[in-house]
Amino acid sequence: MNKKLVALAVSLAPFTSFAANYSVDARIDAMGGAGTVASDYLAAGFHNPALVALEPHSSFGVLLPTLGVQYRDPDDLVDALEDFGDVYDRFQADATSETNRTDAANALSNLQNKVAYLSGGIGGAVAVPTNSISGNLFVKAYTEAVVLPEVSDSDITAIENSTTSAPTLTSEARVLAFGLVDVGLALAGNIEFMGQRIALGVTPKTQKLYTYHYQVSVEDFNVDDWDADNNRTEESAFNMDIGAAWQNGPVRIGFAAKNLIANDITTTNRWARQYTYELKPLMTVGSAYVTDLFTMALDIDLNEQTRFAQAAGPEIKDNTQMIRFGTEFNAWGWAQARAGYMLDLEDTLDGTLTLGLGLSPFNTVHLDLAAQLIDSNSYGGSLQLAMTF
Incomplete structure (x- = not known):
């Protein structure tokens, strides 16, 4: 397990901070993130505000805390970046050594075309279902980051051709991070339409948006230095979510639109290159089959979710469009076993078993406890505690 990457992912969580759909919910995390209609009223603010009213006779409840962290580093990039500094120091100390020269060239070449993704989140909620207007007051904080090197082929050639001294490298490494804090009130009620009950919900919310941009020469990369104050920008905004859910017996169908007001935030101008994080609306449809003993759910994102964009430099592949599937087996209300799968239609993220x-x-x-199994060097986990009265 990559301890340095875990440390970075955990360090993301305290200043704001699990998922590509900006949700924070260990129960639904275990079900592949399929929470548009399968989530409950306690976590409705994270997935679909209409769910606050879908079960109007539910009890008053408190969800606190829910938290999670995920890291994806299939190529062990973060360790390789930090190890490169030591390899290059040895080469600088004795550039006449053929072994040092070969090790330095191989270590730099090993960083090419690799990327690591990290995310973390924390949240809480208080829900009051009623027969008229139900409410869910929630706070959630979410952070995601991408770690990427930019290796110059000329640097590798310069190392290979050097005989007396180590060349000055132009290759760089950077961490780009985005943080989002939501404080919202999900309000929902039920209407009758053609003999069917439909729950409708809306969530006005305030937001705090953050970015971090850490850039450094590749031989000086240190995972602990990314969050310096001069690497950060922040903005405040207002936003809104809406949702709908229909239930007929055990069958549920619903829709959620999050962050209806698009917002952009640009990274610090400390560096020659700036990036813009694009927070755009995310539309999701969901269906579920829900009984007392068994739940099966499917969510599909209707649009691609973009992230960092830049006017110059290598393109960052961080766009996603997810399909999420999950199941839950409930042992008479006392214990639950859950499983799910997440698939990215944009092929940015590998498929994930939950x-x-x-x-x-x-x-x-x-x-509730959840785990994400991605590959031998990419994991995730979340937990939450709730009380209903």
Whole structure:
């Protein structure tokens, strides 16, 4: 397990901060993130505000905390970046050594065309279902980052051809991070349409947006230095989510639109190159089959979700459009086993298997754990605690 990458992912969470759909919910994380209609009223603010009213006879509830972290580093990039500094130091100390020269050239070449992704989140909510207008007051904070080197072929050639001294490198490494804090009130009610009950919801919310841009020569990369204050920008904004959910027996169908007001935030002008994070609306449709003992859910993003863009430099492949599938087996309200799968239609992220467990004694205390299994060097996990009265 990459301890340095875990440290970076965890360090992202405290200043704001799990998922490509900006949700924070260990139960739904274990179900592949398919929460548009399968989530409950406690986490409705994270997925679909209409869900606050879908079960109007539910109890008053508190969700606190829910938190998670995920890292994807299939090529062990972060360790390779930090190890390169030591390799290059040895080469600088004795540039006449053929072994040092070969090690330095190979180590730099090994950084090419690699990228690591990280995310972390934390949140909480208080929900009050009623027969008229139900409400869910929530706060969630989310951060995601991309770690990427920009290796110059000329640097590799210069190392290979040097005989007396180490060349000055132009290759760079950078961390780009985005943070989002939402404080919102999800409000929902039910209407009758052609004999069917439909829950409609809206979430006005305030937002705080952050970016970090850490840039350094590739031989000086240090994972602990990314969050210096002069690497940060921040802005405040207002936004809104809307949602709808229809239920007929065990069948549910719904729709959610998050962040209806598009917002951009640009990274610091400290460096020659600036990046813009594009927070745009995300539209998702969902369906689910829900009974007391079994739930099966499917979510599909209707549009691509963009992230960092730049006017110059290599393109950053961080766009996603997800399909999420999940199941839950409920042992008479006392314990739950969950599994799911996430697939990225843009092929930015590898497919992800999700697993989880829940404990809910007396249907009062709810403890949920989730794990994400991606590859041998990419993992994720989340947990949450809730009380219903």
